[in-house]
Amino acid sequence: MHEASLAFHLVELVQETLARHGLRRALALHVEVGALAMVDPQALALAFASAKQDTPCAQAQLQLTFCPAQTTCPHCQTLVHIQHRTEACPSCGLYDGWPCVGDSLLLKTLEAD
Numbered sequence: 001m002h003e004a005s006l007a008f009h010l011v012e013l014v015q016e017t018l019a020r021h022g023l024r025r026a027l028a029l030h031v032e033v034g035a036l037a038m039v040d041p042q043a044l045a046l047a048f049a050s051a052k053q054d055t056p057c058a059q060a061q062l063q064l065t066f067c068p069a070q071t072t073c074p075h076c077q078t079l080v081h082i083q084h085r086t087e088a089c090p091s092c093g094l095y096d097g098w099p100c101v102g103d104s105l106l107l108k109t110l111e112a113d
């Protein structure tokens with residue numbers, strides 16, 4: 001389960017962050033999910049609900065926002081928003097396995113006390 005390991009990793013990351021800043025518990029996590037991250041938000045929410053038990057994240061709300069994947073076409077330098085890795089550039093029509101943002105999960109902000 002991809003989402004289960006992501007949720008576990010998220011809880012670990014929050015615990016490290018809390019420890020580093022001398023905080024006790026997390027109240028809310030704002031997580032940005034890239035369009036190419038292949039994450040099912042419902043599955044992630046469920047996995048997080050189970051992963052956070054008996055951790056400093058137990059009370060934390062998980063807020064997900066989606067960000068589109070975008071990249072600069074290596075052929076014509078157009079900035080394009082893409083939904084799939086295999087998508088062609090809308091400007092020049094070339095296909096490429098280009099590097100892009102929007103293929104990951106990012107912990108944007110953490111509320112804690």
Ligand SMILES: [Zn+2]
Pocket residue numbers: 073074075076077078089090091092093094
């Ligand atoms: Zn192009």
